[in-house]
Amino acid sequence: MLHLQISDARKLIIETGLALAERKLILGSWGNISMKIEKDCFAITPSGRSYDQLKPDDIVIVNAEGVKMAGIRTPSTELKMHMALYKAHPEFNVIVHTHSTYACAVASMRKTIPPFIEDMIQVIGGPIRCAEYAIAGTEELAQNAVVAIGNNNAALLANHGAVCCGKNMRETLNVASIVEKSAQIFCITEQMGGAINIDAKTAKILRAFYKEHYSKRQAGEEL
Template identity: 50%
Template sequence: MENEAVEKVRTQIVKAAQKMAGQNMLPGSWGNISIKINKNAYAITPSGRGYDNLTPDDITIVDAAGQTLDGALIPSSELPLHLAIYKALPEANAVVHTHSIFASACAAARRDIPPLIEDMVQIMGGAVHCAEYALPGTEMLAQNVIKAMGGKRAALLANHGVAAWGVTLDEAMMVAGIVEKAAQLYCITQSLGGAVLLPQSDIDAMHGFYEAHYRKRQLGEE
């Protein structure tokens, strides 16, 4: 690994963590962020370190087996979740696990977020599913989340929070933000008698356009 590339990734994670903490997506030291450096090196936030005071040196580098390659701090306890996503979804280059309020409310109720708003269905192609409950930090949780994702970019973690991934860290953060927005809208519409859900034909059309064109524009590929 080139030291310059590793330091760039560490700095990127710190900036993202502090930004998301300011948005109440990562309260205190809860939630975590990782980036794939290569197939056998991953940078991840440390366990128990508050994001307000996080520095690039605090970011731990681990291998595909979860063994520390560089860094003095213990990696996040949700490392198994991050590694499972990278293994199951080779396109993933970044993962964020958030504890945002409305998505966590849906997770606490163990409810899927239905396809109720256009930006969410563009990204997800349907509902955001809630994974079956398992203790935090366990392989069981990781596998439950992979199953709930079903290849999509996000899932809720029952009584816990959200996991989202992207081909870039910016995309992973955007996905997590859209999930939180959709969860908030879902909770609000419940007080209005429930949301009118989008028809599957429209969901398929919007998701298809997003994958074929709009996402590429977001990534600077079109």
């Protein structure tokens, strides 16, 4: 994925923003998207711009230290979180921060979504943990997100939303959709006495199967 053209990254980010809005995973200017262009450089959505109004030049290019290199806007207020996650996880090439309804509901309860759905285990890697609360845009929130994600692909942000990561846009959009679906099922099953979790041994098999047979297929796909 490295050495992606800036114009291609900007186009993909805008298209993904519209897809997230269509799926009701974001609303208005809330949430943010970033994508690596090179090892120490990534594109990120600007602060305070609705996704249906974004133009290529609105997408900001920053280096690993968060210094703006190109773009006419100010980077997203969650820039620090994106920087921290890329630093902690070099395998991540895309990060999406959503404010979807059920993910926000569970995040407001500050609960972890347990591993009870197969696709959640396969794609996300296990439970969707909730990061400790911190004010949006702070270094504290950035570090809390890193801790909550651990070795998985997503986490909830207490009283805020969710952060979803992946190797490419397609995978990360899928992660965001599964987070919301899992949160919705969690809310429903909590009212019915609680779901029965998938055991750790089976979860390990499911995750390994996905990584071997599905994740690798996306390695050469357009991001």
